[in-house]
Amino acid sequence: MSNKVLRYVRKCLAVLPAVPICALGVVLFVKANWGSDPLTMFELGLSNTFNITLGVASLVFEGSMFVLFFFLNRKLVNFGTFAFCFGIGPCIDFFTPIVDRLFNFQPSIAVNSLYILLGSILICVALAYYIPMDLGYQTSDIFALSVGEWFHLSYGVSLTIVYLILFIAGFILSGPWGIGTIISIVAFGPIIDRLMKVTSGFSYKLAGITA
Numbered sequence: 001m002s003n004k005v006l007r008y009v010r011k012c013l014a015v016l017p018a019v020p021i022c023a024l025g026v027v028l029f030v031k032a033n034w035g036s037d038p039l040t041m042f043e044l045g046l047s048n049t050f051n052i053t054l055g056v057a058s059l060v061f062e063g064s065m066f067v068l069f070f071f072l073n074r075k076l077v078n079f080g081t082f083a084f085c086f087g088i089g090p091c092i093d094f095f096t097p098i099v100d101r102l103f104n105f106q107p108s109i110a111v112n113s114l115y116i117l118l119g120s121i122l123i124c125v126a127l128a129y130y131i132p133m134d135l136g137y138q139t140s141d142i143f144a145l146s147v148g149e150w151f152h153l154s155y156g157v158s159l160t161i162v163y164l165i166l167f168i169a170g171f172i173l174s175g176p177w178g179i180g181t182i183i184s185i186v187a188f189g190p191i192i193d194r195l196m197k198v199t200s201g202f203s204y205k206l207a208g209i210t211a
Helices: 003-015 018-031 038-050 054-072 079-102 109-133 139-151 155-172 179-207
Strands: none
Touching (some): 003 109, 003 179, 018 109, 038 139, 038 179, 079 139
């Protein structure tokens, strides 16, 4: 096996942990019942509209976008896209009953705030970890990076714009939203922008990338 293939395999393996970490963050975020991030809100709208699980809705939507962007902006489609498109849905369905069983606390403002906080941390860390590896991106990140490329904006600003669009689409589909949704729209982009400055070195090292 050539060194080039080995380097690619190493990057692929380095990307994989981001998928279950992000999925667990989504499950915790949704468990607070204060709204989800706009992508999940939109997929929940699909789930409710077509009477399917959130995991299946995520799989169908992300898979469709994988095919679409393979032709529209192929340079942003790679192993990471495949891993998120076809991995995060099953991971969400896997973690949901576990979280429901282990975190079965009486709902309160403090408990729900903790769910939102933990979910936000996991989602932001997962994205800030895998994005610098430049090995393909999940749907919302492809949207964000494409917007950033077209209008010369930072990832954080572009993600905020994409989240607003997904929020409107999710609202039309009657996707549940709340304070958590607003938090993700306003805060996730800037937080991930700052986190990437901290995590990029670790990401490069783990993936064997020379900065």
